[in-house]
Amino acid sequence: xxxxxxxxxxxxxxxxxxxxxxxxxEVWAYDASRGHVDAIxxxxxxxxxxGEVVGQLHATADAQELPPCDFGIVATKAMHTExxxxxxxxxxRDGSVATVQNGLGNEEAIAxxxxxxxxxxxxxxLASWERGARERFVKVMPRDYRRALEExxxxxxxxxxxxxxxxxxxx
Numbered sequence: 001x002x003x004x005x006x007x008x009x010x011x012x013x014x015x016x017x018x019x020x021x022x023x024x025x026e027v028w029a030y031d032a033s034r035g036h037v038d039a040i041x042x043x044x045x046x047x048x049x050x051g052e053v054v055g056q057l058h059a060t061a062d063a064q065e066l067p068p069c070d071f072g073i074v075a076t077k078a079m080h081t082e083x084x085x086x087x088x089x090x091x092x093r094d095g096s097v098a099t100v101q102n103g104l105g106n107e108e109a110i111a112x113x114x115x116x117x118x119x120x121x122x123x124x125x126l127a128s129w130e131r132g133a134r135e136r137f138v139k140v141m142p143r144d145y146r147r148a149l150e151e152x153x154x155x156x157x158x159x160x161x162x163x164x165x166x167x168x169x170x171x
Contacts, residue, residue: 004028004069004091006084007076008036008045008059011100015073017045020055022146027057028066030088032080037061063087072097 001024005016008029020027029045031037040059047053060066069091076084078101085097 001071002026002028002067002069003071003073004030004066004088006030006072006074006088007080008040009075009077012073012075013045013047015075015100016057017047017053017055020045020057021053027055028069028091029057029059030061030063030066030084031059032061032084034061063091066091068092068094070095074099074101076101 003019003025005012005019005027008016008031012029012031016027016029019025029037029040037059040057045055045057045059047055066088072088072092072095074081074084074097081099081101
């Protein structure tokens with residue numbers, strides 16, 4: 001799977017560095033700061049604090065360098081959303097996009113993606129948003145992504161078999 005983080009500041013860097021730890025994920029980052037992009041490409045993306053993570057990923061300040069991506073995470077500041085989507089929409093023509101930005105306007109950002117790319121996935125997200133997609137949306141930290149997917153698959157399998165689903169306590 002190829003994922004692009006659009007906006008690799010504080011929030012985008014968390015997603016990018018953690019997702020880059022997964023063997024089956026190729027991570028790209030688009031950021032307007034050439035200096036930041038050059039540092040990521042030269043040294044990896046280093047997170048420090050409670051622990052240290054170094055993600056090896058591809059970074060660019062030129063959106064035309066982005067390859068087709070399966071999934072995009074928009075993590076720009078709200079004032080940069082429109083130009084970032086305009087620049088990167090081609091990379092998600094056959095993929096889908098989510099936003100991890102604070103504030104209102106997430107649905108509008110997805111709608112902008114659909115309008116620019118004609119994405120069937122994005123169109124389906126918008127169509128089902130009020131009919132239950134919002135309730136199924138799960139917010140997880142990047143390091144918990146694989147576990148959350150496994151739990152979701154197990155829950156869906158159990159529901160398909162008619163079994164009672166028991167939620168695991170958060171770790």
